Amino acid sequence: MSKYQELKPLLATKISSVDPTLEKLFNQSLRSQLALHLNTSTHSELASTLRTSLNDLTQALLNTPDSEHQAWVDLFGDASEALLAIYKDLALSESERHTSYINATGQVMSVDDAIHTLKDIYRVKAFIRGLQQAIMMRIGNNSTQQIHLVYPACGPLAPLLLPLLSYCAGKGITAEQLTITLIDIQPGAVKMLNRLVDDLAVRDYIKAILCMDVMDYQPDCSIDILVMEAFQHGLSHEGHMSFARHLSQFMAKDAVMLPEQVTIKAVLAKGQREYNDQWQQQPRCHSTLVNLLIQADRIELGNVFTLTLDKLRTMPVLPLGDGFEIIECEQIKIPAGVVDIAQRILLMTASVTVFGEEKIEQYDSGITHPRSDMSICIDFTPKVPEPDDLLVKSGDHIKFYYKLCGTPGFLPTLA
16 A cells, blocks of 8 residues: 555544644634624723733743643633634734735734634643743843844744733833843734734833844844744745744844753654554643554654754755755664555654743644655555655665755655
8 A cells, every 4th residue: 555545544534633622712703703793892901901911821831831721712712702802803804814824934824814823732731831931131230221123023922921011010020121122024014013013011021022024124123032833844935944044044042942942853654643543532732642552663764954043053054056055964764674664654753842941742732743755655656646756765864954945845855
């Protein structure tokens, strides 16, 4: 059986890090948007509800991190509902809501799609906790120096920061200690950000909210904390790598980048077992719910790429002309003597260290779902070949490169 035949059952199963209950709550909120005439909440009431829900969420994230999953569903559901109510009240134009495109560094999501980001519970949890620790560490190291925090490609909600910022204001962290630059290329996102900043009463912390391409940003002071998550599973689709390379030149010598480390590894696995069988009896996807027998059946091939701030500052980039660049990554070997190797697909797995001990493991979030590379054909020739198929034999070595372009991601080649 070829890998393509084996993966047909996957069409009936959708793997998602979004809790099904939270998805249903979101759907119900969307239904409520169809009844605009029933909405009698005032601007101040919407803002008050938002502040309460985000404060409750952040208090729980920081003080009771080991709460049961259902508690997170309830808290994130309340916060999502409050944010969606404000988004609806803002009444963006169709163009502001729905425009999406691909530019020189990757996909630019529509604002309507970006409002889903708060639903990724364990990603937001890790970033909020990690960022709070990073801010407190910097203040502790030098309480008299103002921290410049930059959050590029932050979307309409800036979900990895704004809940925490409201909390910080209540804990005595002043605007003299912390100043923030928010950047997004979507005009609709910037309108929503300005509304949220005012509704949360945190305008004093904001140095600027910029509507621009991150690649054009030239700060007038160094960056002390860079918080950014502009990629999909397997460091794909969006411009995270290009943004990080560009911004690294403006970062202070002792700056902190969140996430601190993104590690991409390659494994061989059976697609049906990995993506379908493993989750048949589970209510959702999460690293704590993986099937240990199925995980043990994987064949680990090794590290493909590790992204850190130090790596950004030193890694070689190969220009290929016309503004196209690639980054040299690691090399792996396809093992010999594996009987069922033609039934296996190559997966790019991701683990993210946000800060310190705050991590996002495989299947915890949409950004850490293993990504299959169907272009790599091991010990078989596909019946319907694709232009980018890479025919590989057992014992061969694969060298990876990372593409810095409008379709960012890893490019496998025969070594």
